[in-house]
Amino acid sequence: MELLLDVDGVLADYTGHLCYKYLPNRHPREFTTFNLSMHLTWEETQMWERARVEEGFCKSIPWYPGAHEFLCDLQARFNELMIVTARDTRAPHWVGERDAWLFAEGIKHNQIIYCPTDKKYLVSGDILIEDNVTTCNAWAARHTRGHALLIERPHNAGYPVVEGVVRVKAYQDAIDFLDSLASIKSENVGPASTLRSI
Numbered sequence: 281m282e283l284l285l286d287v288d289g290v291l292a293d294y295t296g297h298l299c300y301k302y303l304p305n306r307h308p309r310e311f312t313t314f315n316l317s318m319h320l321t322w323e324e325t326q327m328w329e330r331a332r333v334e335e336g337f338c339k340s341i342p343w344y345p346g347a348h349e350f351l352c353d354l355q356a357r358f359n360e361l362m363i364v365t366a367r368d369t370r371a372p373h374w375v376g377e378r379d380a381w382l383f384a385e386g387i388k389h390n391q392i393i394y395c396p397t398d399k400k401y402l403v404s405g406d407i408l409i410e411d412n413v414t415t416c417n418a419w420a421a422r423h424t425r426g427h428a429l430l431i432e433r434p435h436n437a438g439y440p441v442v443e444g445v446v447r448v449k450a451y452q453d454a455i456d457f458l459d460s461l462a463s464i465k466s467e468n469v470g471p472a473s474t475l476r477s478i
């Protein structure tokens with residue numbers, strides 16, 4: 281199976297980085313929509329705009345607790361693991377720093393697709409792991425034999441998902457789902473399209 285794996289909001293705690301390092305009066309749980317700027321004051325927006333273009337901003341985004349282990353678990357299960365992540369087009373250091381961040385985990389250059397958020401639904405694969413509910417819904421609607429796993433975060437918790445999207449609250453829930461999918465597929469019980477019901 282081919283896995284498409286998002287980074288920010290799945291492995292990398294972008295919102296936490298912004299809060300803990302630059303906006304100490306804010307907490308990630310306050311950000312209940314995907315659009316960060318909707319939650320920021322003008323002054324906070326200016327701070328964010330300055331921070332995101334700094335050298336070292338992308339490189340220093342922390343991993344969520346357990347994310348290292350989650351990536352290792354995924355690498356052990358998927359021969360075809362593709363990182364599909366949006367770059368911050370206003371941040372001149374973003375791509376080089378994100379590449380280095382991923383290379384340190386054994387991800388190869390040819391496993392990284394930089395793709396705008398609103399075009400991710402066009403990338404084909406069997407499984408998508410994402411934190412953006414809009415992307416999950418659009419991808420699942422287009423790839424009707426696939427499964428989109430939505431990693432639950434405060435910014436997606438209140439939004440409905442379409443058929444083909446599985447909401448998971450913890451990394452282990454994602455692993456358990458993938459393992460159940462793999463075991464069912466290995467038993468040749470039917471086409472992938474019928475597996476969405478599990």
Ligand SMILES: [Mg+2]
Nearest residue numbers: 286288289411
């Ligand atoms: Mg994301």
